[in-house]
Amino acid sequence: MRGLPLDYAIRNLMRHPLRTFLTAGASALVTALLVATTSFVRGLDGTFSGAAQSDTAILLSSVAQRDVVRSSVSAGLGELVSASVPGVQTTSGEIHMGTSVRIGAEDGPIYPGFVRGVSADAYSIHEAVTVTSGRIPGTGEVLVGRLAASQMGVDPSALPLGEVLWIESSPFEIVGTFSAPGTTLEAEVWTPVAPLRGIVQRDDDSVLFVRMASSDFADLSLFTARRLDLELVMIPTAVYYRELTDYFGPIRSMAWALSVIIAGAALFGGANTMGAAVQDRMRELATLRAVGYSGWHLAKSLAQESVLLACAGGLVGVLVARFALAGTSVGLAMSAFALELDAVSILVGFAGAFLLGVLGVAPAAFRASRISVAVALKDS
Amino acid sequence: MKLTKLIWRNLFRRPGRTFLSVCGIACAMTLLMLVESLSMGMSEALSGDESARTLIVYRKNRYCPQTSFLPEWYTTRIEDVPGVESVLPVKVYLSNCRASLDLVAFQGTPVDTLLKARAIQLTDGNMEQFRTEHDAALVGSDFASRKGLSVGDAFRFGDIDVKVRGIFESEAAIEEGLILTHLEFLQRAGPVNRLGTVTQFEVKVTDASKAREISREIDSLFATAEEPTDTRAQVAFLERATRDLREILGIGRLLGFACVIVVLALVANTVFMSVQERVREFGVFRTLGFREEHLGWVVLAESLALSLLGGLVGLGVSLAILNGMHLSIGTEGVPVNFATSPVLFARGLGIALVTGALAGLAPAIRSARAPIVASLRSAT
Amino acid sequence: MSFANLTNVTRRYTKGGHAVTPLEGVDLTIEAGEFFVLLGPSGSGKTTLLNLLAGIDDADEGRIEVAGTDLTAASSRELARWRSDHIGYVFQQANLVPVLTAYENVDLPLWLLPLSRAERHQRVSLALEAVGLSDRADHRPGQLSGGQEQRVAIARALVTDPDMILADEPTGNLDAESAAGILHLLQRLNSERGKTIVMVTHDPRAADHGTRIMHLEKGQLHAMTSDESEATSA
Numbered sequence: 001m002r003g004l005p006l007d008y009a010i011r012n013l014m015r016h017p018l019r020t021f022l023t024a025g026a027s028a029l030v031t032a033l034l035v036a037t038t039s040f041v042r043g044l045d046g047t048f049s050g051a052a053q054s055d056t057a058i059l060l061s062s063v064a065q066r067d068v069v070r071s072s073v074s075a076g077l078g079e080l081v082s083a084s085v086p087g088v089q090t091t092s093g094e095i096h097m098g099t100s101v102r103i104g105a106e107d108g109p110i111y112p113g114f115v116r117g118v119s120a121d122a123y124s125i126h127e128a129v130t131v132t133s134g135r136i137p138g139t140g141e142v143l144v145g146r147l148a149a150s151q152m153g154v155d156p157s158a159l160p161l162g163e164v165l166w167i168e169s170s171p172f173e174i175v176g177t178f179s180a181p182g183t184t185l186e187a188e189v190w191t192p193v194a195p196l197r198g199i200v201q202r203d204d205d206s207v208l209f210v211r212m213a214s215s216d217f218a219d220l221s222l223f224t225a226r227r228l229d230l231e232l233v234m235i236p237t238a239v240y241y242r243e244l245t246d247y248f249g250p251i252r253s254m255a256w257a258l259s260v261i262i263a264g265a266a267l268f269g270g271a272n273t274m275g276a277a278v279q280d281r282m283r284e285l286a287t288l289r290a291v292g293y294s295g296w297h298l299a300k301s302l303a304q305e306s307v308l309l310a311c312a313g314g315l316v317g318v319l320v321a322r323f324a325l326a327g328t329s330v331g332l333a334m335s336a337f338a339l340e341l342d343a344v345s346i347l348v349g350f351a352g353a354f355l356l357g358v359l360g361v362a363p364a365a366f367r368a369s370r371i372s373v374a375v376a377l378k379d380s
Numbered sequence: 381m382k383l384t385k386l387i388w389r390n391l392f393r394r395p396g397r398t399f400l401s402v403c404g405i406a407c408a409m410t411l412l413m414l415v416e417s418l419s420m421g422m423s424e425a426l427s428g429d430e431s432a433r434t435l436i437v438y439r440k441n442r443y444c445p446q447t448s449f450l451p452e453w454y455t456t457r458i459e460d461v462p463g464v465e466s467v468l469p470v471k472v473y474l475s476n477c478r479a480s481l482d483l484v485a486f487q488g489t490p491v492d493t494l495l496k497a498r499a500i501q502l503t504d505g506n507m508e509q510f511r512t513e514h515d516a517a518l519v520g521s522d523f524a525s526r527k528g529l530s531v532g533d534a535f536r537f538g539d540i541d542v543k544v545r546g547i548f549e550s551e552a553a554i555e556e557g558l559i560l561t562h563l564e565f566l567q568r569a570g571p572v573n574r575l576g577t578v579t580q581f582e583v584k585v586t587d588a589s590k591a592r593e594i595s596r597e598i599d600s601l602f603a604t605a606e607e608p609t610d611t612r613a614q615v616a617f618l619e620r621a622t623r624d625l626r627e628i629l630g631i632g633r634l635l636g637f638a639c640v641i642v643v644l645a646l647v648a649n650t651v652f653m654s655v656q657e658r659v660r661e662f663g664v665f666r667t668l669g670f671r672e673e674h675l676g677w678v679v680l681a682e683s684l685a686l687s688l689l690g691g692l693v694g695l696g697v698s699l700a701i702l703n704g705m706h707l708s709i710g711t712e713g714v715p716v717n718f719a720t721s722p723v724l725f726a727r728g729l730g731i732a733l734v735t736g737a738l739a740g741l742a743p744a745i746r747s748a749r750a751p752i753v754a755s756l757r758s759a760t
Numbered sequence: 761m762s763f764a765n766l767t768n769v770t771r772r773y774t775k776g777g778h779a780v781t782p783l784e785g786v787d788l789t790i791e792a793g794e795f796f797v798l799l800g801p802s803g804s805g806k807t808t809l810l811n812l813l814a815g816i817d818d819a820d821e822g823r824i825e826v827a828g829t830d831l832t833a834a835s836s837r838e839l840a841r842w843r844s845d846h847i848g849y850v851f852q853q854a855n856l857v858p859v860l861t862a863y864e865n866v867d868l869p870l871w872l873l874p875l876s877r878a879e880r881h882q883r884v885s886l887a888l889e890a891v892g893l894s895d896r897a898d899h900r901p902g903q904l905s906g907g908q909e910q911r912v913a914i915a916r917a918l919v920t921d922p923d924m925i926l927a928d929e930p931t932g933n934l935d936a937e938s939a940a941g942i943l944h945l946l947q948r949l950n951s952e953r954g955k956t957i958v959m960v961t962h963d964p965r966a967a968d969h970g971t972r973i974m975h976l977e978k979g980q981l982h983a984m985t986s987d988e989s990e991a992t993s994a
Contacts, residue, residue, distance in 0.1 A: 022652075025645055100441045112623065127536070251481065264407040265408040273648065
């Protein structure tokens with residue numbers, strides 16, 4: 001037997017337009033939220049994992065608790081490591097610092113920025129970095145990442161080429177921009193490390209990046225174990241960035257938990273609507289049973305209604321998320337990442353809407369499939 | 381009061397529907413309360429009676445406490461500035477600078493000055509033992525509950541091993557998330573070349589109206605020194621430090637708003653469905669002599685009752701979570717608790733009631749104004 | 761003494777895009793203490809006339825005066841108050857509130873009056889006794905038969921001691937035995953308590969219980985002769 005036509009389900013949705021609208025609205029909201037949360041979580045994960053390279057490790061000071069900002073290593077460490085450890089291709093001593101940045105004038109408004117002092121070799125070590133305009137900076141110049149403006153909390157147009165940034169009371173001209181998709185590097189401002197050391201009055205670096213010929217770090221690890229006087233710890237970048245990602249685990253869990261809670265609320269609302277739909281149409285459904293449709297046919301038709309409603313709301317939700325999230329980025333933890341809608345986040349959002357439709361109708365569909373025909377026909 | 385019976389009975393006319401609605405509202409309200417709780421915690425952290433009179437002297441152009449190193453001898457120079465009542469040098473040691481759900485923040489200070497400068501009260505433990513033992517610590521009540529610490533316990537973090545000699549409460553909410561130790565003890569936990577340095581100075585001024593002037597004078601003392609300072613009022617300092625958190629809170633607020641919308645939609649949907657099946661009944665009421673406003677109030681009251689019921693369940697669940705999990709979020713050494721207080725719950729109930737009123741308004745007006753004859757002719 | 765007067769009353773409305781005029785220039789006087797029966801086929805406008813007498817519908821033309829009040833000039837608020845004071849209405853379907861017991865359904869109209877709990881209790885008890893349902897006071901409508909529900913509805917119409925009881929096809933949904941019981945009850949209320957009763961019905965046998973019968977057709981009222989009355993009841 002073919003069953004009730006889809007058209008029946010569609011027409012039933014228009015029986016109570018307000019109810020339909022409210023339920024679809026809730027579905028749209030949940031979808032938009034799921035899309036946003038997925039984008040957020042993927043952005044968070046991707047930002048850190050994108051920077052990991054299988055052949056690169058970081059040397060930090062052992063007392064730094066694996067925090068690059070807290071770390072301090074000798075400025076000449078790079079030469080020492082290259083000379084002492086076989087298989088080292090390149091090294092880059094870098095200063096990583098969160099500091100105040102003023103835009104335009106020395107007494108201009110202050111923004112929190114993340115500055116990285118880099119050596120010339122940094123550009124070959126950090127493969128993700130691509131200079132997208134201008135050139136590599138020299139003394140008194142900076143290269144600005146694509147999301148640096150977002151991290152600072154200003155409009156991207158506030159950092160054009162030629163603009164002067166004041167860092168540690170010294171002027172730096174923006175001579176180029178770079179992108180490093182899927183990494184935290186994009187939120188940074190880069191400048192040569194040697195002049196920066198002088199400006200910030202330090203004679204050390206924060207960390208040393210070491211690129212090996214292969215992904216075998218045994219020799220490098222041995223070096224740090226032997227040279228206890230240097231108080232160093234070696235972390236492959238893959239491990240370092242994974243730890244950072246894990247560190248944000250609780251925040252990720254929180255984001256998902258929040259989405260699930262709201263989805264739960266919408267689920268109850270959807271179940272309510274479908275329950276009312278069955279209640280209103282008891283007689284009608286009983287008549288269909290009397291005519292010859294089975295309980296399964298009724299349940300299927302109700303499921304069609306519910307899923308159609310939820311998915312219609314889901315489409316709207318995806319559109320809302322698309323417009324709301326377009327071009328936005330999240331500044332978090334001295335970094336920033338772009339919220340981008342990709343196929344995965346849209347799929348998750350839509351799947352959530354679908355699930356909402358299926359789960360929401362389950363109690364009502366069960367009830368409809370078990371209608372006692374005689375009792376329901378008598379029901380006024 | 382007679383109508384109250386009718387309102388209450390109508391709420392349970394469809395027990396399944398009411399149950400689903402209450403669950404949905406409870407979900408949304410739980411989430412809303414968690415967000416409001418964080419918001420209240422943030423307000424508490426940024427306020428305080430003493431904050432107007434307190435200045436924080438920090439290393440200029442530095443953000444993370446890990447990167448601020450000021451010579452301890454600055455204490456005597458700052459004390460000599462006219463208008464300064466007391467100076468408390470503070471060494472800060474953190475688990476991490478970034479936004480974290482499990483911030484561990486140590487503050488090392490000279491013991492005698494600490495007790496004069498900060499309004500802390502021991503709820504358990506021995507102050508004398510804290511004074512005399514170099515590795516003793518006083519633990520804030522929030523941190524103690526979070527970690528399950530009692531007097532006499534040992535607490536280890538990284539290279540730091542302390543013995544809990546007291547648990548304290550403070551007028552300043554954020555202090556209850558900290559661990560207080562002796563200054564020299566904490567100074568030894570850092571790098572060797574940074575002994576004799578502190579992270580910041582807490583300066584109490586006699587006249588709050590002169591705070592700005594005094595700040596400028598302090599900064600001018602060290603403008604050309606190797607470690608220049610940036611002095612600002614405690615509130616301004618905390619606001620800068622909690623920027624990340626406030627961004628997270630901003631997102632949370634949007635979620636909270638979404639929750640209110642979900643509750644609104646749920647209650648409106650339920651009330652509309654309930655009203656739709658009582659059109660004829662309302663016509664009968666009008667025929668018996670009940671006026672438009674009677675019906676309007678009945679519907680509105682049902683809406684309020686539904687919201688209130690769901691709101692109370694949601695509040696109960698959020699209270700259980702907040703009390704059971706001792707949630708806290710911290711950044712740059714500033715711990716912010718998820719606050720619980722009667723004000724929070726009054727606010728939550730207020731939101732539930734206002735939402736219920738808004739959701740019930742349209743169905744109430746519609747029911748009240750429905751033409752009697754048309755209502756009597758209605759199928760339901 | 762006339763209790764209700766309709767003078768040149770017209771009522772029009774639109775149904776499914778078509779203009780309908782159930783009442784056109786109708787004149788009617790109902791005396792106090794009458795059991796007036798309005799007979800007519802389905803859709804003839806009987807209920808419309810009843811609704812106008814109850815003040816729950818508005819005439820397009822003409823004047824309606826009931827129990828000394830000009831209904832056509834009264835506001836919605838005034839009409840609500842007036843209904844509470846003067847009218848009891850019995851619907852075709854009993855229209856009891858399903859979440860209230862029989863007692864509470866009968867008590868419902870009294871919630872509008874400034875009576876004490878004891879006074880209300882007394883009135884409700886008397887009303888339920890009059891319809892023979894004192895032992896069913898705690899039952900909800902779902903636990904009553906159709907006839908019992910209708911009797912509760914009559915008790916509800918009685919409880920405020922109204923001047924006039926309006927009954928719209930009160931036996932329409934009932935079996936013969938229950939219907940007879942209801943009609944007999946209404947007759948007793950008229951003869952023993954002197955209540956003015958206006959009943960509309962399409963059933964000529966029900967019409968026999970009235971003291972005066974009129975026929976409504978094509979918007980016009982006609983008095984029924986005794987031959988017509990006999991013929992329809994045969």
